[in-house]
Amino acid sequence: xxxxxxxxxxxxxxxxxxxxxxxxxxxxxxxxxxxxxxxxxxxxxxxxxxxxxxxxxxxxxxxxxxxxxxxxxxxxxxxxxxxxxxxxxxxxxxxxxxxxxxxxxxxxxxxxxxxxxxxxxxxxxxxxxxxxxxxxxxxxxxxxxxxxxxxxxxxxxxxxxxxxxxxxxxxxxxxxxxxxxxxxxxxxxxxxxxxxxxxxxxxxxxxxxxxxxxxxxxxxxxxxxxxxxxxxxxxxxxxxxxxxxxxxxxxxxxxxxxxxxxxxxxxxxxxxxxxxxxxxxxxxxxxxxxxxxxxxxxxxxxxxxxxxxxxxxxxxxxxxxxxxxxxxxxxxxxxxxxxxxxxxxxxxxxxxxxxxxxxxxxxxxxxxxxxxxxxxxxxxxxxxxxxxxxxxxxxxxxxxxxxxxxxxxxxxxxxxxxxxxxxxxxxxxxxxxxxxxxxxxxxxxxxxxxxxxxxxxxxxxxxxxxxxxxxxxxxxxxxxxxxxxx
Amino acid sequence: xxxxxxxxxxxxxxxxxxxxxxxxxxxxxxxxxxxxxxxxxxxxxxxxxxxxxxxxxxxxxxxxxxxxxxxxxxxxxxxxxxxxxxxxxxxxxxxxxxxxxxxxxxxxxxxxxxxxxxxxxxxxxxxxxxxxxxxxxxxxxxxxxxxxxxxxxxxxxxxxxxxxxxxxxxxxxxxxxxxxxxxxxxxxxxxxx
Numbered sequence: 001x002x003x004x005x006x007x008x009x010x011x012x013x014x015x016x017x018x019x020x021x022x023x024x025x026x027x028x029x030x031x032x033x034x035x036x037x038x039x040x041x042x043x044x045x046x047x048x049x050x051x052x053x054x055x056x057x058x059x060x061x062x063x064x065x066x067x068x069x070x071x072x073x074x075x076x077x078x079x080x081x082x083x084x085x086x087x088x089x090x091x092x093x094x095x096x097x098x099x100x101x102x103x104x105x106x107x108x109x110x111x112x113x114x115x116x117x118x119x120x121x122x123x124x125x126x127x128x129x130x131x132x133x134x135x136x137x138x139x140x141x142x143x144x145x146x147x148x149x150x151x152x153x154x155x156x157x158x159x160x161x162x163x164x165x166x167x168x169x170x171x172x173x174x175x176x177x178x179x180x181x182x183x184x185x186x187x188x189x190x191x192x193x194x195x196x197x198x199x200x201x202x203x204x205x206x207x208x209x210x211x212x213x214x215x216x217x218x219x220x221x222x223x224x225x226x227x228x229x230x231x232x233x234x235x236x237x238x239x240x241x242x243x244x245x246x247x248x249x250x251x252x253x254x255x256x257x258x259x260x261x262x263x264x265x266x267x268x269x270x271x272x273x274x275x276x277x278x279x280x281x282x283x284x285x286x287x288x289x290x291x292x293x294x295x296x297x298x299x300x301x302x303x304x305x306x307x308x309x310x311x312x313x314x315x316x317x318x319x320x321x322x323x324x325x326x327x328x329x330x331x332x333x334x335x336x337x338x339x340x341x342x343x344x345x346x347x348x349x350x351x352x353x354x355x356x357x358x359x360x361x362x363x364x365x366x367x368x369x370x371x372x373x374x375x376x377x378x379x380x381x382x383x384x385x386x387x388x389x390x391x392x393x394x395x396x397x398x399x400x401x402x403x404x405x406x407x408x409x410x411x412x413x414x415x416x417x418x419x420x421x422x423x424x425x426x427x428x429x430x431x432x433x434x435x436x437x438x439x440x441x442x443x444x445x446x447x448x449x450x451x452x453x454x455x456x457x458x459x460x461x462x463x464x465x466x467x468x469x470x471x472x473x474x475x476x477x478x479x480x481x482x483x484x485x486x
Numbered sequence: 487x488x489x490x491x492x493x494x495x496x497x498x499x500x501x502x503x504x505x506x507x508x509x510x511x512x513x514x515x516x517x518x519x520x521x522x523x524x525x526x527x528x529x530x531x532x533x534x535x536x537x538x539x540x541x542x543x544x545x546x547x548x549x550x551x552x553x554x555x556x557x558x559x560x561x562x563x564x565x566x567x568x569x570x571x572x573x574x575x576x577x578x579x580x581x582x583x584x585x586x587x588x589x590x591x592x593x594x595x596x597x598x599x600x601x602x603x604x605x606x607x608x609x610x611x612x613x614x615x616x617x618x619x620x621x622x623x624x625x626x627x628x629x630x631x632x633x634x635x636x637x638x639x640x641x642x643x644x645x646x647x648x649x650x651x652x653x654x655x656x657x658x659x660x661x662x663x664x665x666x667x668x669x670x671x672x673x674x675x676x677x678x679x
Binding site: 046047050052054055059090091093215217218219220221231233238415417418419420422429431433435437443444446448452453455456457460485486 | 529555556557562609611615635644
């Protein structure tokens, strides 16, 4: 007998899961110590997608750092943008106009629905329900198309701005969205028919990854992951921002704190989001969409339109005599269309030029000039035309452009202080902590990412379960590694 | 497996944060250095010595009950303030709806502070990140390793004296240099399309 035991000795098995694994939702690496098929210990390794967004944010002005927030949680970029602008507005002590607040609430909730749809799709796919995936993507596509309608981008939207939103929403957007809210509840029912009472689904989710309310709070969980355990903590209710105090909605909470309850919470949350969007569209007040605070917000671009309008075929040209060769335009050109040596006149290669007017705003010696309607002409012809004085609308537009350029680069003058503002993104509580030292750049920008906290609880939730359940647990905490690693 | 929808009434305002700051001052008169107020957010700046006691008091006191650690992060005031680092605790009470911010000063030479993981388990990864980015050592931490950067990375990137562009090309992390060399090697081959 002893001999047999010696031959068949049992030992712990080490399994490496990820970072390239379809079920880890990105680049999460888990090292599983297993006793048979039971998980004894889980060690998550993160950081594969670390881009130093906090350090980058400290080197950019408040306006420039906004697009970075899209790249954190790329599944619900809109909510991340809103989190950022709400925090910065509080720091600047400005308030967005009512209409902008309602629009932000609408797009924030749309982002929540699209995030939960993607979550449901992948979570169900991980557990083995393929059909839900296709159904969810059908509705998600609708929302992404609506995003495209208002800002031209589907994922990295950068639509909200400090002090409001980029532009007003068109009527077709509201019509289409209203129709969406009409149809969406029946679509949710469709998903639920597929999995809600499905025996496999129930077996795979009930009693998996249970965490009690006290423990969940102690771990710092937020969002639906926390509410599944029965804690009614929702930043939208606890510290209302935007228009959340003007709409009527409820917060679903679970009782057991297992994977199934968290799934139910998110399903009900989608219905609430739907309700919020409907109310917002019905109540949407007229008015401007940008705050009237010229010291803190970007001005409308119409003033610069004579120069920057993309359909007008202007050419940019450097006057040889006036150019001192300082290299400002050369460094600023995003298309690298400007050539030349130091202290010698530069030239623009017309076929590379994008017509963005960045060089026009940087030139201090007025050597860079604009030739209206000069696109496609030869250099000799341009040199001839460039001598003509600029029309008045162009000189005025140039002034605005230069001011705008400096303003974006330097940032506004911000009072000294520090601020922590949290918003409810689909994944939980997204917090921004700013320390300002009185310049236009944050002295310290800290992002409290919900995914980061939720990834930390993975070992606690998966120990004692089977390997297959780890997949369910990764799905249920709803993490995106872009936000986790920043 | 019953999920219910609850109607949370718009929250009543919790305790005034200045009141909480006064309470901390009363309880720990020697520890509190300063109290600041900006945009209705109150921070209490404390010495690092009894940080665990202060946090324990805030967490356990039935009238305060700060059960939710919103955020824990470090700040580097390089050449701006004398104790160079600060560890910032943003606390919130889900029960009582009030918040407070604690800032513990940490000096430059031998930066260390006691861990609060015994009070909030969730502080674990935040402290690891703070160690990773600022080099602040959390004494008593159960598993203090780098978290976002590779384990053999040199330096602490969020310190103000760490260059924005990262280390010099030749001093770069060896893993990155290996990748670069490998790509150089592979460039010599011609790939059929």
